[in-house]
Amino acid sequence: MPGMNGGRRARTKSDKIMKVLLINGSPKANGNTYIALSEVAKTLQNNGIDTEIISIGAKAVQGCIGCGKCAETGRCVFGDALYNAVREKIETADALVVGSPVYYAGPNGSLCALLDRLFYSSSKYLQYKPAAAVAVCRRGGASATYDRLNKYFTITNMPVVSSQYWNSVHGRLPGEAAYDAEGLQTMRTLGNNMAWLLKSRAAANLPLPEKEAPLRTNFVRQDLF
Numbered sequence: 001m002p003g004m005n006g007g008r009r010a011r012t013k014s015d016k017i018m019k020v021l022l023i024n025g026s027p028k029a030n031g032n033t034y035i036a037l038s039e040v041a042k043t044l045q046n047n048g049i050d051t052e053i054i055s056i057g058a059k060a061v062q063g064c065i066g067c068g069k070c071a072e073t074g075r076c077v078f079g080d081a082l083y084n085a086v087r088e089k090i091e092t093a094d095a096l097v098v099g100s101p102v103y104y105a106g107p108n109g110s111l112c113a114l115l116d117r118l119f120y121s122s123s124k125y126l127q128y129k130p131a132a133a134v135a136v137c138r139r140g141g142a143s144a145t146y147d148r149l150n151k152y153f154t155i156t157n158m159p160v161v162s163s164q165y166w167n168s169v170h171g172r173l174p175g176e177a178a179y180d181a182e183g184l185q186t187m188r189t190l191g192n193n194m195a196w197l198l199k200s201r202a203a204a205n206l207p208l209p210e211k212e213a214p215l216r217t218n219f220v221r222q223d224l225f
Contacts, residue, residue: 018198019050021093023086025100025111026136027058032177033136036169037099039184040134043191049198054089056082056111063113070121083117090118091125095194096158098149099134105141107148115152123156128208130197131158132190135168136177142168157211161197163190 022041026033034053041051062078069077076083090096098115100107119126133149135142146166153160165186171177178184 016202017050018048018094018202019052019092020044020095020097020194020198021086021089022051022053022097022099023111024053024055025098025108025114026055027108027110028101028174029055029057031101031174032169032171033099033101033134035171035175035177036134036136036183036187037097039187040097040132040191040194043188044195047192047195047199049094049195052089052093054086056108056114061110061113062117064116064120070117074121076117076121078117082114086114086118087122087125090122093129094198095130095132095161096126096153097132097134097190097194098152099136100145100149102135102137102141102145105144107135107145112148115149119152119156127157129158130161130194130201132161132163132194133167134187134190135166137168137170138172139170142166142170159197161190161194163187163193 020041022037024034024037028034034055037053041053044051059082061082062080064076067077075087098111100111103109106112131153133146133153135145135149137145143166146168150160163186165182167186167190169177169183169187170180
């Protein structure tokens with residue numbers, strides 16, 4: 001699982017080291033999705049924020065089976081290495097960026113299989129952490145992919161970080177994303193905006209919002225039958 005760590009400025013012991021985890025949802029560890037995420041990571045590093053890119057790899061990823069056991073144990077029953085590694089990293093990360101190639105106008109299925117399990121079993125480690133999605137496509141489907149990934153964040157009380165445009169980069173052949181000047185600029189703007197939000201939150205030092213007890217309503221009422 002390739003990683004890229006950074007941090008440009010000298011720190012004192014009193015500084016809190018902020019870190020952003022970037023998930024590369026492509027089976028190609030160093031492909032166009034990696035190029036897009038690397039641009040975000042470099043910008044965060046230039047703002048004094050550490051980063052790590054983790055790739056989901058090309059092996060099959062177990063999906064959620066809706067067993068509900070994670071509600072009892074606090075973690076997914078499938079203790080595969082990928083889930084365990086990403087879960088461990090999101091516990092200590094201050095923010096999250098998820099990138100995916102576009103497959104049939106949607107994210108990579110393996111990535112969604114992992115995210116379904118992570119967000120359902122580990123949402124307590126994700127609450128109120130800034131998040132952003134990145135989509136990489138040949139031509140179309142980026143907006144639908146972007147929208148699909150954002151749904152993980154908006155159901156988990158995660159502030160969604162914006163950019164100057166929807167977070168998409170274009171490229172089909174290996175390395176082509178490096179030539180999408182507007183897309184890479186969008187990635188840099190995303191990195192700067194995320195750094196600004198993280199630093200603003202740290203400076204304000206405000207408590208998290210008070211949460212109400214959850215109310216669950218279903219569309220099917222058993223008392224009617």
